Amino acid sequence: MEKKTVLYDEHVKLGAKMVPFGGFIMPVQYTNIIGEHMAVREKAGLFDVSHMGEVSLEGPDAEANLNYLLTNDFTGMKAGKVRYSPMCNDSGGVVDDLLVYKMEENSYLIVVNASNKDKDVEWMQSHLFGEVTFRDISDDIAQIAVQGPLSAELLSKFVEKEKLPDQYYTFRDAVFIEGICCLVSQTGYTGEYGFELYFPAADGPKLWNLLVEAGKEYGIIPCGLGARDTLRLEASMPLYGHEMNDEITPLETGLNFAVKMGKKDFIGKRAMEEKGEPKIARIGIKVTGRGIIREHMDVMLNGKQIGHTTSGTILPFVGGSHAMALLEKEYAKPGLAVTVNVRGREVPCETEALPFYTKKK
Amino acid sequence: MNTPAELKYTKDHEWVKEEDGLFVIGITDYAQDALGDIVFVNLPEIDDEFDGGDAVCDVESVKAVSDVLTPVTGKVVEINEDLLDAPEMVNEDPYGAWFVKMEGEITEDLLDAAAYETHCKDN
Numbered sequence: 233m234e235k236k237t238v239l240y241d242e243h244v245k246l247g248a249k250m251v252p253f254g255g256f257i258m259p260v261q262y263t264n265i266i267g268e269h270m271a272v273r274e275k276a277g278l279f280d281v282s283h284m285g286e287v288s289l290e291g292p293d294a295e296a297n298l299n300y301l302l303t304n305d306f307t308g309m310k311a312g313k314v315r316y317s318p319m320c321n322d323s324g325g326v327v328d329d330l331l332v333y334k335m336e337e338n339s340y341l342i343v344v345n346a347s348n349k350d351k352d353v354e355w356m357q358s359h360l361f362g363e364v365t366f367r368d369i370s371d372d373i374a375q376i377a378v379q380g381p382l383s384a385e386l387l388s389k390f391v392e393k394e395k396l397p398d399q400y401y402t403f404r405d406a407v408f409i410e411g412i413c414c415l416v417s418q419t420g421y422t423g424e425y426g427f428e429l430y431f432p433a434a435d436g437p438k439l440w441n442l443l444v445e446a447g448k449e450y451g452i453i454p455c456g457l458g459a460r461d462t463l464r465l466e467a468s469m470p471l472y473g474h475e476m477n478d479e480i481t482p483l484e485t486g487l488n489f490a491v492k493m494g495k496k497d498f499i500g501k502r503a504m505e506e507k508g509e510p511k512i513a514r515i516g517i518k519v520t521g522r523g524i525i526r527e528h529m530d531v532m533l534n535g536k537q538i539g540h541t542t543s544g545t546i547l548p549f550v551g552g553s554h555a556m557a558l559l560e561k562e563y564a565k566p567g568l569a570v571t572v573n574v575r576g577r578e579v580p581c582e583t584e585a586l587p588f589y590t591k592k593k
Numbered sequence: 594m595n596t597p598a599e600l601k602y603t604k605d606h607e608w609v610k611e612e613d614g615l616f617v618i619g620i621t622d623y624a625q626d627a628l629g630d631i632v633f634v635n636l637p638e639i640d641d642e643f644d645g646g647d648a649v650c651d652v653e654s655v656k657a658v659s660d661v662l663t664p665v666t667g668k669v670v671e672i673n674e675d676l677l678d679a680p681e682m683v684n685e686d687p688y689g690a691w692f693v694k695m696e697g698e699i700t701e702d703l704l705d706a707a708a709y710e711t712h713c714k715d716n
Contacts, residue, residue, distance in 0.1 A: 260656070261629060264630050265630055265656070266630045458655060522635075522677075523633065523635065524633045524658065545632075545655050546655060575651075575658075
């Protein structure tokens, strides 16, 4: 039985198509995926992402625990900053990827994928050491993402712009929207300018309806997980279970920026050292023939399989059918003519650089 | 949900119309709505032969690919090439946007409009 977020009734009232995802029943679309995708690129969209998991980690040894559990380096991180990191298992594969918010000295909020939350909590708890308090607070917190160029316009109807985080991967706590106490970060999973709002779950319907109503004059609309997926793919952001899993290391999927091999010790470090230079790499593929390429399709060069796709569909803003793929490293460069096996049909394709889309400055 | 009375339907959400001795096949309004934005249609070749219940072509939405099953055992006589460049016509006009015309005979059970609507509601 899937769980419902606090916004479930609101989605049903809006006529959303509801589907199971990550243990929750979530809106996949309200109108259509392409329209919702384009709204985020051109105006803004509102997403219920309350299914995401949140855990708090506090205490004098919190930073040391993060540095041991996660591949990124949290030494010297300032309060008010957000940092992305994979979390590896002993063989260097990925348990999950997550965001760490530094609330204050010795106090962190960690945001994890819904579908991995229970696994993550168990993994972290079983590896904690020293003086720390660890709490799963997922049920207490709801989350709405406001994504798109008009995001700040919308929020500034409720709060002065100066109170919003003005830099990417920073946040402000205790931002009040009609009396609702929100943590607002300039983050997102769409490749677009925007914010994510964390607030007490009980306030969910009120805040959602305020934003939906206020968004109407800007053409800002509710968007489902369908558009969230095409947006993140277009922005070439990796998704757990696709571009990474418990066997693929973060180095193999191109997340080097978030793996600090120079750190003294962390889970997965030794395994990644032993594996050496990655033999595969993540790259884009576009269809030059006819067809749609999706995940788990074989990428072929002269009759030889050189890798497989990890996510793919049509990209509404960029146009055309594209996929991300993990290929043998020597082939992971742009401009190579390949084919992708689409249910028995060899569809002509070409490798291309990632990301497929970068937002305008 | 739009379900024209003059058409016959399969339980798999295709519609069939008899026209000049041929069977015209498409997917229903219910099907296009369930699939969402249709972005690609893969058609068979003229003269391809199929048995009733075979996948005669496939439609791809943003999220997934689905087979279109033919209730006809026989041969493809005509394909709707307009769908190759404008697959969204299947969303806009599901009963105008036919996929194939086949000759042969119906070998699958078909439903009338009322029975098909009941079938969709029970799903």
